[in-house]
Amino acid sequence: MRRGQAEMLSWMPRLIMVAVAVVIIVSIVYVYTQRDLKAEQMHRAAYLYRIYYSDVIMFSQGARIYPGIVDMAKFNQERMDLMTYEKTFAQLKVSPGQGCAVQQKTIYTNKLAFEEGKVWQLQGAGGRNLENVVYPVTLKDGTRECAGTLNITIVRTNQ
Amino acid sequence: MNRRASVDMMTDIFSILVFVLIVIVALVLLLIDAKKLQSEKPQLDEDLRAQKAATFLISLLRTPTPQGTFADLIIINDGRQDAEIVRTFVDLTKSTNKARLVIKYPDGRMLYAMSGISPEAQTANAPLIQPLPVKPTGGRDITGRAFGDYGEDLSSYTPQPSIAKAQLPSGSGNIQVELEMMS
Secondary structure: OOHHHHHHHHHHHHHHHHHHHHHHHHHHHHHHHHOOOOOHHHHHHHHHHHHHHOOOOEEEEOOEEEEEEEEOOOOOHHHHHHHOOOOEEEEEEEEEOOOOOOOOEEEEOOHHHHOOOOOOOOOOOOOEEEEEEEEEEEEEEOOEEEEEEEEEEEEEEOO | OOHHHHHHHHHHHHHHHHHHHHHHHHHHHHHHHHHHHHHHHHHHHHHHHHHHHHHHHHHHHHOEEOOEEHHHHHHHOOOOOHHHHHHHHHHHOOOOOOEEEEEEOOOOOEEEEEOOOOHHHHHHOOOOOOOOOOOOOOOEOOOOOEOOOOOOOOOOOOOOEEEEEEEEEEOOEEEEEEEEEEO
């Protein structure tokens, strides 16, 4: 056997070992960097409760916020712009109950994300996951208060 | 074997040992992490469901009715508003999954209301003490029908109950309000 061939043979196991080690290290890095990002349910919940429990659309007096009482003066697109986020979008729709004079209204953080045919759940990168919740709420329009529903749809782009 | 070959062999053995050690440590770390995540997930899911139920209960209690908020209606109820409470609850939970409200008054009275069932059927069968069905088959609702008899698609249904509790102060003590939701 020539010396070159002998050296190649002796290096082969080392190269295989290095390849396996690289694969293992890459796998570990991938697992540890991705595991916290794939918590879609948590992300959606955090975004949803940020809308629900903050004063973005809910009635507030001074520092006190009243979750469950939608202030119709705040229920507009300008307020929703405060909630703009790159990967997560929200659609909020208020519907008046029986005998409630408040107009039905829908606002978005990104209207394009909710255009017809765009809202679906799709697994994998580039897909979307969504959640829809309906809460019975008080619709406060000036001094008038009446019962209605708040329908919140959260759409999140898969990582 | 000459001296150089011997040194080379020792180096190779040492490299293999280090490599095996790295693999073992990596696998152990991954295993510990997987176990940890596995043990935390049910609690996380339960927390999320509980938060969902609590948020719904907050909304529910604040919703206006002709007698004030829904919480006011519960507080002023001396037994004559039972039917109205059930009717309001059924009306407010039209668009939600199965939900049940349990109200415990300080004098021992209890009131149950369940979503998705006509208020008349519920008040006619008072006291409504049957729990929410926990399995798609075998469970019975308050009217005695098997769960699933309403035409729901239960093929992928896995009931996950969660309970939110609130206390409403009244003159004779605290009223306990429990909302059980199936997600």
